[in-house]
Structures are given as C-alpha cells and as structure tokens.
Amino acid sequence: MKHILGILVATTLASTAMAGLAPQFAEALHVIRAVGPEGRGNVEASAAWKKLAMGKADTLLPILEGMDGANDYALNWLRAALDAIANRELSGGAKLPLPELGRFLLETRHHPRARRLAFELLTQIDPATAEKLLAGMLNDPSLEIRHDAVQKVIDQAGQSLTASNKAGAALLFQQALNSARDVKQVETIASKLEELGQPVDLQKHFGFLPERKVIGPFDNTGRKGFETVYPPEQKSDLTGEYDGKTGKVRWQQYSTKHKYGMVDMNQPYGKLKEVTAYASTDFVSDRAQSVELRLGGKNSWKVWLNGKLLFGRDEYHFDSEVDQYSMPAPLQSGRNAILVKVCQNEQVEDWTTEWEFQLRITDSLGTPIVAAATSAQNGPNGNPTSSR
Amino acid sequence: MKLFLFALALNSGFMISAADWLQFRGTSCNGVSEETVGPTVLDINQSLAWKADLPGRGLSSPIIIGDRVFVTCSSGPKQQRLHVICFNASDGAKRWERQFWATGRTMCQSKTCVAAPTPASDGQRIVAIFSSNDIVCLDLDGNLIWFRGLGRDYPNASNSVGMSSSLVVADGVAVAQVESEGDAFTAGLDMNSGLNRWKLERPRKANWTSPIVLKRGGRELVVLQSSKGITGVEPASGKVVWEYSDAVSIIPSSTMSGDMLFLPSHGLTALQLGSGGEKPKQIWQSSQLRPGTASPIVLEGKVFTLNDAGVLTCGASATGQRSWQLRLKGPFSATPVAVGHFLYCVSEKGVAQVVDTSRPEGEIVNEVDLGETVLSTPSISGGAIYFRSDARLWKIGKPPA
Numbered sequence: 066m067k068h069i070l071g072i073l074v075a076t077t078l079a080s081t082a083m084a085g086l087a088p089q090f091a092e093a094l095h096v097i098r099a100v101g102p103e104g105r106g107n108v109e110a111s112a113a114w115k116k117l118a119m120g121k122a123d124t125l126l127p128i129l130e131g132m133d134g135a136n137d138y139a140l141n142w143l144r145a146a147l148d149a150i151a152n153r154e155l156s157g158g159a160k161l162p163l164p165e166l167g168r169f170l171l172e173t174r175h176h177p178r179a180r181r182l183a184f185e186l187l188t189q190i191d192p193a194t195a196e197k198l199l200a201g202m203l204n205d206p207s208l209e210i211r212h213d214a215v216q217k218v219i220d221q222a223g224q225s226l227t228a229s230n231k232a233g234a235a236l237l238f239q240q241a242l243n244s245a246r247d248v249k250q251v252e253t254i255a256s257k258l259e260e261l262g263q264p265v266d267l268q269k270h271f272g273f274l275p276e277r278k279v280i281g282p283f284d285n286t287g288r289k290g291f292e293t294v295y296p297p298e299q300k301s302d303l304t305g306e307y308d309g310k311t312g313k314v315r316w317q318q319y320s321t322k323h324k325y326g327m328v329d330m331n332q333p334y335g336k337l338k339e340v341t342a343y344a345s346t347d348f349v350s351d352r353a354q355s356v357e358l359r360l361g362g363k364n365s366w367k368v369w370l371n372g373k374l375l376f377g378r379d380e381y382h383f384d385s386e387v388d389q390y391s392m393p394a395p396l397q398s399g400r401n402a403i404l405v406k407v408c409q410n411e412q413v414e415d416w417t418t419e420w421e422f423q424l425r426i427t428d429s430l431g432t433p434i435v436a437a438a439t440s441a442q443n444g445p446n447g448n449p450t451s452s453r
Numbered sequence: 454m455k456l457f458l459f460a461l462a463l464n465s466g467f468m469i470s471a472a473d474w475l476q477f478r479g480t481s482c483n484g485v486s487e488e489t490v491g492p493t494v495l496d497i498n499q500s501l502a503w504k505a506d507l508p509g510r511g512l513s514s515p516i517i518i519g520d521r522v523f524v525t526c527s528s529g530p531k532q533q534r535l536h537v538i539c540f541n542a543s544d545g546a547k548r549w550e551r552q553f554w555a556t557g558r559t560m561c562q563s564k565t566c567v568a569a570p571t572p573a574s575d576g577q578r579i580v581a582i583f584s585s586n587d588i589v590c591l592d593l594d595g596n597l598i599w600f601r602g603l604g605r606d607y608p609n610a611s612n613s614v615g616m617s618s619s620l621v622v623a624d625g626v627a628v629a630q631v632e633s634e635g636d637a638f639t640a641g642l643d644m645n646s647g648l649n650r651w652k653l654e655r656p657r658k659a660n661w662t663s664p665i666v667l668k669r670g671g672r673e674l675v676v677l678q679s680s681k682g683i684t685g686v687e688p689a690s691g692k693v694v695w696e697y698s699d700a701v702s703i704i705p706s707s708t709m710s711g712d713m714l715f716l717p718s719h720g721l722t723a724l725q726l727g728s729g730g731e732k733p734k735q736i737w738q739s740s741q742l743r744p745g746t747a748s749p750i751v752l753e754g755k756v757f758t759l760n761d762a763g764v765l766t767c768g769a770s771a772t773g774q775r776s777w778q779l780r781l782k783g784p785f786s787a788t789p790v791a792v793g794h795f796l797y798c799v800s801e802k803g804v805a806q807v808v809d810t811s812r813p814e815g816e817i818v819n820e821v822d823l824g825e826t827v828l829s830t831p832s833i834s835g836g837a838i839y840f841r842s843d844a845r846l847w848k849i850g851k852p853p854a
Contacts, residue, residue: 102606104648107599111646114597137556138602141589145551145597152549178554212530247530363613376608380634383613383659384562 090124093117094131097142110142118149122159125150125186129169132179140178151186161190170198177207184210203244208430215245219254226257235261242270246431248387271387272425272433273326274346274403278303279319281342282334284310285408290341291365291379297343298369301402310340319344323423325361325387330407330420337420341408348403348426349437350396356434358403361389362422365408370394371401381410382417388431396426396434474517474832477571477619482665483708484750484790486833491792492850495805495821495838502837502848503545509536510843511568512617512786513581517542517834518574521593524846525581527567532559535567537581537591542835545848549595557585557604561615564828566843569617570663571830573627578644580627584616588629590647599647603629609636612659619663623673623688626650630677632660639664639677641691651691656681662706667714670729676714678707683716685730695732697724705744705788710751710770717744721758723773739773742766747788747830752796752810759785759798765808767815777814781806786828790838797838803827805840805849823847 093113100106117128128147132140154161169175170183184207188195202214222237235258242254242265255265268275283295296307303316321328330342358368358375363385367377375392409420426434471487478484494500509528516523520543526536535553540546559567561584572581578598582588586604591597604611610631618630626641637655642648655677662678666688674694677684682698702717709715714724714733720740724733742749745761756770763783768775782804789798789808795818796808803823809816825842832839837850 100600102602104599104601104642104646107601107647108645111598118596137554137605138600141553141556141587141600141602142597144553145589145600148551149549149595209529249530378609378635379657380612383634384560385613386560389560389613390558 089116090120090127094127094143097146098131098135098139100138100142101136102138114142114146117143117146120146120150122150122154122161126162126165126169129166129175129179129183132176132182133174135176140176144178144182147182151189155189161186163187163190167194167198173206177205177210180205181207181209203240206430208246211244211430212247212250215241215247215250218244219250222257231261235263239263248431267324268322268326270433271326272427272435273321274348274424274426275321275326277319277328277344277346278316279328279330279333279342279344280307280314280316281330282310282314282337282340283307283342285339285341285410287339288365288379288381288408288410290339290408291367291377291406293341295341295343297345297404298406301345301372303345316345326423326425327421328405328407328423330409331418336418338409338413339411340420341406342420344405344407344422346403348396348401350398350401350434351437353398354396354434355429356394356396357427357429357431358392358394358424359388359390359427359431360392360405360422360424361385361387362407363419364422365410366422367406368392368424369402369404371397377406381408382412382419385419387423388425470519472517472835473519473574473576474515474834475576476516476573476621477514477663478706478708478748478788478790478830479833481709482621482663482667483710484748484788484830485710485752486790486792488792488833488836490836491795491797491833492836492838493795493807493819495807495819495849497821497823497849500849502850504845504847505540505545505547507538507841507844507846508550509534509568510566511841512565512828513568513619513841514571514830515832515839515841515846516572516574516579517832517839518576518579518593521548522834522839522846522848523572523574523579523581524841525568525572525583527555527559527583532561532567533585535581535583535585535587535589537572537579537589537595539593539595540846542837542848545846551589551591551595551597553587553589553600555583555585555587555604556602557587557608558611558613559585560613565615565617567615569615571619573620573622575622575625575644580620580622580642580644582618582620582629586610586616586629586631588620588627588642588647590627590644598645601642601647603631603640607631607636607638609633610638611635614659617661617663621664621666621675623666623675626688628664628675628677628686628688630655630660630662630664632656632658632679634659637679639686641688650689653677653686653691653693655679658703660703662703665707665709667709667726669726672730674730676707676709678716679703683707683714683733685732694730697733702744704746705748708749708751710756713751713770715749715751715756715770717749721749721756721768721773723756723770736771737773739768739775741775742768742773746786750789750791750796752791753794755810757789757796757810759789761785763800765789765796765798765815767810779808779815779817781808781817782820788830790831790833792833797831797833799823799827799831799840801826801828803842805831805838821849
C-alpha cells in the first residue's frame with residue numbers, strides 16, 4: 066500500500082522529466098522519433114540509439130514520455146533503448162524510479178504501449194503492487210494491460226465455479242465480458258456464460274453489421290474480377306440493373322443471423338465459382354470520428370468508405386478470423402456508405418466453398434461503434450467511385 | 454567449404470568459426486555441420502548441457518556465434534510481442550533480451566507462430582525477421598542497429614496462415630523473401646542501415662521457402678525459390694543472374710552440396726551449377742525422393758528426404774537412384790541436420806532420433822524424447838545440438854566446461 070501511496074503523491078517528476086534531459090539525450094530522442102517508413106532516418110537513429118541506451122535509470126521516464134505521439138517504428142527503437150537501460154541497471158543493482166513509473170502508468174494520457182512498459186517494469190521491481198493496481202485496470206486504454214486485468218477476473222470466475230458458486234461466477238464473467246476486447250477472451254467468456262444459462266448475443270456484442278443490400282454475381286474468371294470495375298463501383302444506384310455473369314442482376318436485401326455476422330454470398334446466389342458480388346450498407350454516425358473498419362474473411366475483397374477505397378486483399382482461402390484486417394477510417398457526420406466487394410475463385414476443394422465476409426466498426430480498442438441508424442440504402446454522399 | 458568460410462570472413466572483415474551456425478540450416482544453408490563430431494548419444498540425463506525457459510512461441514531455429522546462442526520468440530494475446538534473446542552457449546545463462554512490437558499482421562494458423570522464420574548473421578550482427586515482416590538488426594551485445602517494418606511498409610505482403618521464410622545474409626545484404634498472394638517481393642536490405650538496396654517483384658503466390666547462399670565463380674549468389682522456379686540473384690545489387698523455370702514446392706527449401714543444387718520439384722530435382730554462375734542444368738529428377746515439409750539434406754554422396762509421416766528416404770546424390778528407406782517416429786516438420794555421417798531428426802512430438810547413415814540401410818542408433826512439441830529445425834555448434842520448443846531451448850552434447 067505504501068508503494069501505491071508513493072505513486073499517487075509523486076505528482077511532478079514525470080511531467081518534468083523531459084525538461085531535465087541533457088541536450089544530447091533530447092537530441093537523440095528527437096532523432097529517433099523522426100524514423101519513418103522504408104528505413105527513413107535509420108542511419109541517424111542508429112547513432113542516436115547508442116547515446117540513448119547509455120542512459121541511467123533516471124532516463125527511463127523521459128524515454129517513456131518520448132513514446133507519446135511516436136510512430137510505430139520509433140516506438141520500437143525507444144523500447145529497445147529502454148530495455149537495454151533497464152536490464153543493465155537492474156543487473157547492476159540500481160534502483161528503478163518506482164513511484165515515477167507508477168505515476169506514469171496511472172496517467173492514461175500517455176501512450177498505451179509506454180504505459181504497458183511502465184507496468185512491466187513495475188512488475189519486475191514490485192510485483193505485489195503491480196498486481197493490486199491491475200485489479201483497477203479492467204477498462205484500461207492499453208489493450209495489453211486490459212487483457213491481463215480481464216484475465217484476472219476470468220480466473221476468479223473460474224475459481225467461483227470450482228467452488229460451486231455459479232451465481233458469483235456468472236457475475237464475474239459478465240464483468241469480464243463488459244471489459245474484454247480480445248476476441249479469444251470474449252469467446253471464452255461467452256462459452257462459460259452459455260454454460261451458466263446466460264447466452265451472449267455475439268453478433269450484437271461485437272457490433273457486426275447485419276443488414277445490407279447485395280448484388281451479383283459478376284464475373285471473376287481467371288481471378289480478374291478483383292481488378293475489374295463493375296457498375297456498383299462506379300455508381301451508387303440501388304435501383305440499377307446490370308449485366309452480371311449469367312444475366313441481369315439487381316440489388317436485393319440481405320440479412321445475416323450468423324453469430325459472427327458473416328455475409329454469406331452463397332445464400333443468395335448458390336455455391337458459385339469465379340464470381341464477384343457487392344454488399345452495400347449505410348452507417349449513420351452522430352459525429353465525424355476516426356474509427357476502424359474491421360473485416361474478416363477468406364476471399365479476395367475490397368472496401369470503400371464514402372466512395373474512397375480503404376484497402377483490398379487479393380488472396381483466397383487461407384484462413385479467417387474476427388478482426389482479421391483493421392483499417393483506420395474517417396467517418397463523417399451523418400450517412401456513411403460502405404461498399405464491400407467479395408470475390409470467389411476457381412478452387413473446388415471442400416475448404417474453398419466459403420464466399421463471405423464479416424464487418425464491424427470499432428474504435429481503436431475494438432469497442433463497437435453504435436450507429437445512430439443503419440440502413441442498406443445509400444444516401445446522397447454514398448456514391449462509390451472507382452479507386453483507379 | 455572451409456575456403457568459402459574463409460572468403461566470407463575476409464569479405465566481412467571478421468572471422469567466422471566453423472562451429473558457428475549462422476542461419477537456417479547452418480552457415481552453408483544445407484543443414485550439415487562443418488564440425489566432424491556431434492553427440493551420438495542424446496540423453497537428457499547424461500548429455501544435457503543445459504536447458505533454458507523461453508518467454509514465447511517459436512518455430513525458428515537457434516543460431517550460434519561463438520559463445521552466444523540467439524533465439525527468437527513471439528508472445529502476447531495476438532503474438533504482437535517479438536523477442537530476440539541471447540544465451541551463453543557455455544552455460545545457458547541469458548545475456549540479454551530485446552523486445553519489439555509487431556507493426557505488421559500477426560495472424561497465423563495455430564500450428565505456426567509469428568516467430569517462425571530463423572534469424573541470420575554475418576558473424577558480427579544478427580538480423581531477425583518475424584511473420585509480421587518486422588526485421589530487427591542488432592549487434593551481438595543487443596545494441597539496435599536498425600529496425601524495419603516491412604509489414605507496415607508493404608501491407609499487402611502477408612498471408613493469413615503465417616509467413617516463415619528465413620533470412621540470409623550475403624555481401625553485406627540481408628535478403629528477405631516476402632512472398633504472398635496479396636503482394637510478393639524479395640528485398641535486399643543494407644546490413645548497416647536496413648535501407649532497401651534493391652527490391653524485386655516476385656510471383657504473387659504464397660511461399661514459405663527460404664533462400665540459400667552459394668558461392669560460384671568467386672562470388673556469392675542468393676538463390677530464391679518460388680512456385681515458378683528458382684532465381685539466382687546478386688545479393689549486393691539484386692541483379693538476376695539466371696532463372697530456372699519449373700514447378701517447385703513452396704514449403705521445403707532447396708539445398709546445396711558441391712556443385713549440385715537439390716530442388717523440391719517433381720519429387721526431387723538435381724541441378725548442376727556451372728563454375729561461372731551460369732544457369733543450372735538438370736541432371737536428374739526422382740519422384741521417389743519427394744520431401745515433405747522438411748527440406749532435403751545431402752551427406753557423403755547420399756541425398757535424404759523425409760516425408761511428413763516420418764519415412765526417411767536415401768538416394769544417390771549423383772543419380773537420384775533410391776537406395777533405402779527407414780521409418781522414423783513421426784510426424785515431422787523440422788528439417789534434419791547432420792554431423793559426420795549422423796543425421797539428427799526431431800519429430801513434432803519431440804522425439805529426437807540419431808540416424809547412422811553409414812549403415813547399409815540406415816539405422817536409428819539413439820533417440821531422446823524431449824517431451825514437448827518441436828517443429829523447429831535443430832542447430833549444431835561446438836559438438837552439441839540445440840533443440841527448441843515453444844517453451845524451452847535445450848543444448849545436448851558436451852557438458853559446460
């Protein structure tokens with residue numbers, strides 16, 4: 066407890082840590098934070114890293130603070146420096162600044178990965194305090210910290226079950242479910258709750274979009290459909306009729322009851338091969354916001370948001386999981402048109418029959434974004450345009 | 454081969470020992486140790502030098518440089534934590550560990566993991582690649598030289614069951630074969646900076662094989678393998694020197710012995726390389742020498758393939774004529790490695806078996822049950838053999854001095 070108090074009363078050191086840096090350290094941090102794609106800045110960063118990694122324990126906080134706003138390349142450079150310093154200091158018998166690390170951990174404005182690092186250092190030097198703090202971190206913005214906190218509750222629920230306290234276990238599992246963002250943890254919890262007579266509506270829990278309009282099949286012979294621009298990519302007209310692979314095609318309503326929100330194109334069109342189809346839905350957002358579109362599926366696909374191509378994958382029948390692909394995307398206030406193209410190839414093996422995808426909209430943690438309204442009708446802003 | 458090592462050392466400015474095991478299937482990329490003696494008795498009680506716990510999963514092989522053993526692992530809920538760990542070869546004590554966060558996709562089939570590819574070294578620095586296509590270059594003391602997030606830079610170069618192509622280092626360049634249906638390329642990364650020296654477009658097809666390095670005509674050549682054939686590339690420039698087109702496996706890798714290249718194609722295909730690095734010429738093909746997941750290995754004029762179930766097949770490397778088959782305790786994912794005339798084969802169930810290939814029809818002369826799933830190809834150094842599982846690293850052989 067005295068450690069926790071110490072953490073809570075250490076109110077100034079971390080925030081001034083950057084200011085107290087020697088100029089060469091500040092410069093090294095600056096250089097490392099400038100690294101970018103394709104190795105940009107690597108040569109300069111390599112020299113700067115050596116200076117940074119020579120630091121003592123009092124440089125740990127400035128390096129952690131230096132992670133705030135850093136890109137994913139720079140985070141790795143900084144983390145390696147921090148590892149080197151911490152390992153050397155700990156093996157040399159030096160003390161790490163526990164109260165400052167703890168205070169940094171508790172300030173959720175810092176980068177989640179930096180806070181996780183602080184937590185791991187804290188765990189090394191004072192595991193009992195770290196364990197106590199974890200209990201209060203069920204809704205932490207660090208997914209790794211949250212995962213461990215949720216796991217602790219899952220384990221406690223399991224202990225309640227072992228003690229035949231089913232009601233207590235169900236409450237704990239429900240508490241864990243409310244906080245869990247890791248898909249495997251959610252599935253574990255849902256399975257336990259089902260055993261306890263409290264089934265979880267996973268489609269709703271994950272926020273998969275169940276309703277949409279679909280159109281197809283278009284041709285995908287020789288896997289050329291992935292790049293072929295068919296009318297739904299050019300024009301948003303849900304009343305339109307087009308030439309499909311085997312005749313005229315038009316938009317039709319589709320609804321999925323699949324547990325994980327799978328949109329199964331085999332349902333409306335049959336088990337076809339070398340075909341392409343589209344699914345369109347509108348998502349009404351109550352404000353402009355940055356979100357992630359998370360898609361899963363085994364087929365080739367492309368996704369457009371408000372007519373702009375977000376990403377595409379030309380790969381067939383490897384494997385599929387929830388949140389297989391995460392795409393950062395800007396939702397505008399009001400209606401947002403989401404168009405998905407999903408292709409089926411020529412393979413005939415049993416494991417290649419799937420022609421489907423699942424899609425949800427979340428924040429960066431995986432919390433589903435609830436639509437102000439959702440419809441399978443495109444609005445005036447929803448005209449997809451080709452990505453060419 | 455000793456001449457090759459000496460030349461490599463001269464080029465690199467530092468000495469590489471014959472005991473070093475610098476990459477997947479060793480310094481010569483063929484699974485055969487340059488040493489003459491290995492442990493013929495695999496006994497956990499008598500010949501275990503040490504074992505060490507690992508912090509995460511891994512199919513990658515250990516690499517060994519002097520008294521240092523380097524291993525990669527992946528951990529965390531989505532295996533987004535990447536580890537590079539250095540142990541003392543002599544006593545198994547951990548010297549240092551560095552961790553990184555994956556910047557690329559980490560989705561893998563459950564059998565494999567993000568730490569599937571084996572790191573490589575020029576004897577002075579190590580480069581480690583992961584299924585996320587993140588690559589880190591560290592010196593032997595764990596100082597970071599550079600970091601590349603190829604998965605972030607080229608986000609479509611991935612597949613949804615996991616990547617596994619290991620790195621090779623040649624002429625100051627780390628060669629990363631990053632090939633999938635979504636995007637496919639091979640990059641030559643400068644060992645000093647990690648910057649692209651070159652980037653070759655490659656067939657857009659999933660590819661889990663690893664490149665090999667060979668020396669012909671006084672120069673090093675990297676051989677890339679894909680479903681459409683093999684390609685000889687100058688490592689410094691990325692210039693394609695020759696191409697051999699045929700249907701080739703995308704799981705087991707080619708192996709080199711003398712001037713012969715053994716290619717998993719139509720069973721097994723033997724190619725002869727010219728002395729000047731010209732396009733190789735086909736010598737024989739044998740459907741009876743078809744490898745499984747494990748890559749072929751050549752020893753004393755015999756070529757060996759191992760299928761997934763555990764049938765070891767021996768043929769004459771000069772003719773492809775099958776001579777004998779031996780049933781091992783399978784199934785197998787790991788490639789056999791060799792010292793002298795002994796093959797070391799470890800099954801997925803962790804049963805390591807020593808095969809004496811000098812016997813008329815081969816013979817299992819010793820085995821040990823490690824008691825854990827082992828999918829990783831073993832490594833050999835200093836008269837000892839290293840095995841790794843998702844949880845442990847074993848050194849079996851000479852006891853610590």
